[in-house]
Amino acid sequence: MQARLKYPISVVMLMSLLAALLTAxxxxxxxxxxxxxxxxxxxxxxxxxxxxxxxxxxxxGKLVASFNAANPNIHVTMTIQADYDTKLDTAAASxxxxxxxxxxxxxxxxxxFRHILRPIDGIMPALGYTSSDxxxxxxNIGEVAGHRYTVPLSIVxxxxxxxxxxxxxxxxDNPPTTAQEFAIAAAAATKDGNHGFQITTGFPxxxxxxxxxxxxxxTEYNSDATxxxxxxxxxxxxxxxxxxxxxxxxxxxxxxxxxxxxxKSGQVGMIWNGIxxxxxxxxxxxxFNGMAGPVPQIxxxxxxxxxxxxxxxxxxxxGVNQCKxxxxxxxxxxxxxxxxxxxxxxxxxxxxxxxxxxxxKAMPLQSSLAKSVENPVFPPxxxxxxxxxxxxxxxISAVMSGSATDMQKALNDAANRADQILAQNRQKYGSTPSNx
Amino acid sequence: MQAAPPASLTLTHxxxxxxxxxxxxxxxxxxxxxxxxxxxxxxPFFNGLYISLFRYDYLQSSTNVxxxxxxxxxxxxxxxxxxxxxxxxxWNTIQFVVYSVPLLxxxxxxxxxxxxxxxxxRNIFRTIYFAPWVLSVAIVGLLWFWIFQSxxxxxxxxxxxxxxxxxxxLSTQPGAWVSIVVATVWWTMGFNMIIFLAALQNIPTxxxxxxxxxxxxxxxxxxLVTLPLLRPILLLIVTIxxxxxxxxxxxxxxxTHGGPPLASGGGTTEPVMLEIYNxxxxxxxxxxxxxxxxxxxxxxxxxxxxxxxxxQRRA
Numbered sequence: 001m002q003a004r005l006k007y008p009i010s011v012v013m014l015m016s017l018l019a020a021l022l023t024a025x026x027x028x029x030x031x032x033x034x035x036x037x038x039x040x041x042x043x044x045x046x047x048x049x050x051x052x053x054x055x056x057x058x059x060x061g062k063l064v065a066s067f068n069a070a071n072p073n074i075h076v077t078m079t080i081q082a083d084y085d086t087k088l089d090t091a092a093a094s095x096x097x098x099x100x101x102x103x104x105x106x107x108x109x110x111x112x113f114r115h116i117l118r119p120i121d122g123i124m125p126a127l128g129y130t131s132s133d134x135x136x137x138x139x140n141i142g143e144v145a146g147h148r149y150t151v152p153l154s155i156v157x158x159x160x161x162x163x164x165x166x167x168x169x170x171x172x173d174n175p176p177t178t179a180q181e182f183a184i185a186a187a188a189a190t191k192d193g194n195h196g197f198q199i200t201t202g203f204p205x206x207x208x209x210x211x212x213x214x215x216x217x218x219t220e221y222n223s224d225a226t227x228x229x230x231x232x233x234x235x236x237x238x239x240x241x242x243x244x245x246x247x248x249x250x251x252x253x254x255x256x257x258x259x260x261x262x263x264k265s266g267q268v269g270m271i272w273n274g275i276x277x278x279x280x281x282x283x284x285x286x287x288f289n290g291m292a293g294p295v296p297q298i299x300x301x302x303x304x305x306x307x308x309x310x311x312x313x314x315x316x317x318x319g320v321n322q323c324k325x326x327x328x329x330x331x332x333x334x335x336x337x338x339x340x341x342x343x344x345x346x347x348x349x350x351x352x353x354x355x356x357x358x359x360x361k362a363m364p365l366q367s368s369l370a371k372s373v374e375n376p377v378f379p380p381x382x383x384x385x386x387x388x389x390x391x392x393x394x395x396i397s398a399v400m401s402g403s404a405t406d407m408q409k410a411l412n413d414a415a416n417r418a419d420q421i422l423a424q425n426r427q428k429y430g431s432t433p434s435n436x
Numbered sequence: 437m438q439a440a441p442p443a444s445l446t447l448t449h450x451x452x453x454x455x456x457x458x459x460x461x462x463x464x465x466x467x468x469x470x471x472x473x474x475x476x477x478x479x480p481f482f483n484g485l486y487i488s489l490f491r492y493d494y495l496q497s498s499t500n501v502x503x504x505x506x507x508x509x510x511x512x513x514x515x516x517x518x519x520x521x522x523x524x525x526x527w528n529t530i531q532f533v534v535y536s537v538p539l540l541x542x543x544x545x546x547x548x549x550x551x552x553x554x555x556x557x558r559n560i561f562r563t564i565y566f567a568p569w570v571l572s573v574a575i576v577g578l579l580w581f582w583i584f585q586s587x588x589x590x591x592x593x594x595x596x597x598x599x600x601x602x603x604x605x606l607s608t609q610p611g612a613w614v615s616i617v618v619a620t621v622w623w624t625m626g627f628n629m630i631i632f633l634a635a636l637q638n639i640p641t642x643x644x645x646x647x648x649x650x651x652x653x654x655x656x657x658x659x660l661v662t663l664p665l666l667r668p669i670l671l672l673i674v675t676i677x678x679x680x681x682x683x684x685x686x687x688x689x690x691x692t693h694g695g696p697p698l699a700s701g702g703g704t705t706e707p708v709m710l711e712i713y714n715x716x717x718x719x720x721x722x723x724x725x726x727x728x729x730x731x732x733x734x735x736x737x738x739x740x741x742x743x744x745x746x747x748q749r750r751a
Contacts, residue, residue, distance in 0.1 A: 086717065092495050114495040114720065201607050202695060255586060255607035256693060262587040387719045391517075397697040401607055404699030417701055420517045428491060428721070430499060 041323035046076045046331060050102035050309075051084035055279055056345035063341055067334045074327045076100075088314070092116045097314035100328050103150055105141055105308035106379045106386045112144040113383040113433045118315040119147035123329040127151060129336075129351075137378045138308055138350050144381055145432040150310035152350035153336055154343070155373040157306040158204065158211055159275040159365075160296065161282065164289040166194060166269050175270075175293050182270075182296040186249040189269030195262070196269040197249040199242065201401035202256035204273055206393040207305040210377050212238035215299025220392070225380040226422055228415035230392055231408065234299075239399060239407050241298060246400060253401050263290075274307070278346045278365060292365050294372045306376035308350065311336070348373045384425035391417040488726035495720070507727035517701065518715075522728055524702040525711035526735075532707065533681040535617045540677045541670070544625045548632035549658075562633070566626035573623075577690030580619035581606070584691070606692050612705045616687045624680065628673050635669040636662070671747040675740060682736055685709040708732055 052060050057080045064078045079098070081087045085107065091097045092115065103111060111117045131139045134152045142150035162175050170188040186196030199205065209230075210220060218234025221227060229235075246252065249269075251262070259271040263281055266288050271281075272295050282290040295304065311332045313325070335342065339349040340359040343366050349355045350373075360367045379385045395414035398404035463470075488508070491501045510518040547565055551558050568576065583590045584605040592602040605611035639662065647657045663670075684707040688694055694706030702711070708728070716725030 089495070089717070114493065116495065201697075202693060251587075253604040253607050253696075255604065255695070258585065258587040258607075261585065265588055384719070391701055394697040394701055394703070395699050397695060398699035401696045403696060403704075410699040413700060417517050417520075424517075424721070428493070428499065429496075 041073070041326065043072075044074050044323050044327040046074065046100060046324060046327055047098035048076050048078045048100040048331070049081055049084075049087070049098040050078070051082070051104075052080055052102070052345070053082050054276060056276070056347070059342055059345035063335055063338060066338075067331055070334075071330065074331065076331055088116050092315070095317045097316060099313070099324050100331065101312050101314050102153070102309050103312045105310070106389075108141060108150050108310065108312070109144045109381045109383045109385065110429075111312075112147075112149045113429045115315050115433065117149050117312045118320075119149060120151070120313050121148050122320070123313070123325050123332075124148055126326065126329040127333050133352055134350050135352075135374050135376060137376050138310075141308065141378050141381045142310055144383075150312045151332060151336065153309045153311055154339060154347040155306050155308050155350050155376060156275045156347050157304045157369050157373050157376065158207060158272055158295050159278070159292050159369065160270055160272050160294065161263060161277065161290060161292050162270045163263070163266065163268060164291050166266065166288070170269075172269075175291070176296045177294070178296055179298045182298070186245070186269060190249045194267045194269065195250055197245060198254060198259040198262055198268045198271050199246050199250045199400070200254040200256055200259050201397050204305075205242065205400050206389065206396045208242060208272055209235075209238055209392070209396050211295070211303055211305040212241060212298055214303030214375075214377050215297060215301050217299070217301055220389075221380055221422075225382045225385065226419075226426070228388065228392070228418035228422070231411035231415045235411050236408055238299075239396065239411065242396075243399060243407070275348070275365070275369065276346055282365075293368045302372070302375045303377050304372040304375060306373055306378070308376070308378060309347070310350075382422075382425070383429040384421070387425065388418040388421045391415075391421070484726045484729060487723050488730055490723045491721070492723040492726075493720045494722065503723065507724045508731070510724065511727060511731060518724060518728075520700055521702045521706075521711055522708070522731075524698065524700075525706045525708040526732070528704060528706055529682060529684060529708045531613070532616070532684050532705075533678055535613060536620050536681045537674065537677045539617065539621050540625060540628055540681070541673055543621060544628035544673070545632050545666075547625065547629045548636055549662075551629070552633060552636045562630075565629055568623050569626040571623065573686030574690060576619055576623045577687050580615060580622075580687075581691045584611075584615040607696050609696060609704055612688075612692045612696060615691060616684075616705060619687050619691065620681075620684075628677065631669060631673060632666070635666055639665050667747065671744070674747075675743055678739060678743065679736065682732075682739075683709055685713070 048064065050057075050060060060080075061078060064076050068075055088097065088101065088111065097116065101117075103117065108117070112119075129151060133139075135155070138152040138155065142148055142152065160175065166189055167173075167175075167185060170191065172185045172188055176182040176185045182197075189196035199208070213220065213230060213232075213235050216234035216237045218230065218232045218238070220230050222229055251258075254262075259268070260273060260277055260281060262268050263271045264286055266286070273281075275292070278292050279285055282292050313328060336351050337354075339351055339354050340357070343349050343354075343360070343363060346365075348366050348369050349360070354360065355366075355370050355373070360370060379389065391414040395404070395410040399407055399410050404410040489502060489504060491499075491503050491507075493500065510516045511522050513519055551562050551565070555561075571579075586592055586602060586604045586606065589605070591605065595602050603611050605615045643661050643665075644657055647661050652660065688703075688705040688707055689710055692703070692705045694703030694710060696705075697703045712725050712728045712732070715728060716722045
């Protein structure tokens with residue numbers, strides 16, 4: 001009985017193994033026959049990955065569906081991936097990267113050097129975009145070692161969320177836009193157990209620091225990104241401002257998300273967080289009148305920390321497939337040209353024509369932030385730059401949580417460690433992406 | 437080479453044949469495990485040792501460079517980024533072992549003793565106390581994150597309801613360690629409890645009867661009968677609890693993100709496994725991460741060895 005049972009099981013196992021092998025081979029041969037460069041490509045299938053795991057995913061899904069409906073010869077399949085960087089990494093190692101991918105601003109150079117992305121100079125004529133179509137920093141960050149790797153899609157800026165009801169109660173009728181107005185509003189609402197402004201000790205304090213650093217005229221790194229420069233007088237001024245604001249208005253030692261959670265409870269006047277919190281803390285997300293708008297400008301120079309989602313084409317060992325590249329460029333162009341619909345998901349279109357067009361005026365949040373994304377704070381386009389920010393994040397958090405009291409020393413130590421990391425990265429990555 | 441054939445050729449020949457069969461048959465029996473052991477343990481082990489001598493990134497084969505012992509030297513040179521972060525995270529992990537292992541031995545033992553007595557509904561209690569063990573670390577981490585989080589979390593809600601000062605559990609010390617240890621003990625105590633329970637049920641009741649006849653009270657019976665007979669199981673529990681606590685990763689990853697951070701780099705609850713993960717899979721310095729793994733492995737082996745020696749001496 002047992003022997004008879006075992007036999008079919010092993011046969012099934014063997015068959016499934018064979019089937020897996022066969023489909024693997026089949027996939028391989030399909031890929032190579034699709035390499036024809038002629039104009040007649042037939043139906044082209046494209047895989048498209050992004051990390052829009054939040055409420056933004058369905059908005060992108062709708063755009064993909066309408067593109068597929070309008071282009072019967074192209075079929076785009078979108079996959080939303082959690083733990084995105086790891087997925088790209090393992091897919092690159094097994095040569096199963098998608099045809100199109102969304103990449104965040106701090107990963108572009110790293111993934112270009114690590115052969116996850118390939119240059120897209122070839123499809124730029126078909127796309128027809130130039131530097132004057134996007135905010136300059138958003139365009140520039142897509143160029144690595146003289147080649148274009150990405151085209152900007154959407155920007156998610158640091159945003160101020162404010163409780164209109166609470167501010168009104170203390171006589172503040174309009175959201176503050178300057179340092180003085182902010183101080184008045186925050187102080188007015190810090191009463192009766194309420195907090196005028198909440199700031200955490202974790203995310204997004206590093207991003208708030210970067211924004212203020214640029215507003216006070218500083219930068220994170222020197223021009224060739226070989227040295228951290230956040231320990232400048234501007235950096236100290238920025239950190240001092242944050243520490244003062246925390247002491248005057250905020251509950252101390254708040255952990256990540258405590259700003260958002262306490263804002264939702266209705267006892268907080270203002271918080272600064274990413275625009276992606278909009279659905280969470282405004283409108284139906286809260287039972288008071290929660291609104292969102294640009295963060296007040298504290299220092300003399302305009303600057304807003306922002307994230308950037310860009311389109312990129314991942315690398316494949318089989319090389320470039322002209323049919324797929326043509327199809328990919330028409331998809332990318334479609335989404336960027338129609339990024340007004342994508343803006344509904346809670347972002348600001350990077351494409352100037354859309355951002356400054358008429359359609360955006362129907363979106364109060366996006367149009368109020370359209371100006372602030374013209375001066376976004378982005379990291380330098382060098383590989384491994386995200387690693388060099390880690391010591392800064394530690395230092396800012398340590399100061400905000402009170403475990404470090406000497407601000408200048410904390411910034412100096414962090415800069416010293418970042419310099420070491422930058423040197424290690426230069427050694428590891430070299431100056432141009434080499435072909436492996 | 438040209439040695440004369442032995443005198444009793446036929447005899448040795450048959451003898452050899454028998455021996456030969458006897459030699460490879462046992463290997464055949466262990467072959468299934470051997471295949472998996474070689475593929476998933478031995479090969480990765482030696483490959484890791486090899487990689488730890490390189491500046492290595494699996495996606496940049498052209499820039500991988502042999503660096504000798506440099507990855508190890510960095511770990512033992514004061515002032516390098518690796519030195520600070522690695523030893524800080526290792527120290528964090530050791531702290532966690534010291535906080536959690538005594539609780540993970542004492543509380544399950546106490547529960548097992550209680551649930552070994554004849555109380556009504558003990559099977560229900562056994563199930564309840566074991567239940568958290570079946571949850572994944574993500575669920576446990578999130579559950580306790582929401583209980584401990586400072587703005588509207590369950591604990592601070594009750595603290596303020598009783599007019600006590602709320603505590604920033606997850607962003608200050610010692611709150612962060614308390615949160616992580618409580619979550620871990622709640623999660624894994626059920627497993628240790630079940631092992632203790634099984635061991636307690638193996639102790640013959642005659643021994644307790646004999647102890648009672650000799651006039652010992654329950655406390656003396658516990659010290660003189662139960663505990664000595666539990667020693668092998670106690671050794672097992674202590675050893676696996678130490679190893680499990682050394683592998684701390686998910687709870688701080690989800691609950692505190694390694695924080696509260698230190699100005700000198702790293703966080704005060706960042707465990708060494710998270711540091712290795714960051715070095716290897718976030719920074720992509722795989723060689724450095726491999727070197728860290730080997731230093732941790734050597735330390736864990738030393739701890740386990742000391743543990744065995746300690747229990748042997750007492751026996």
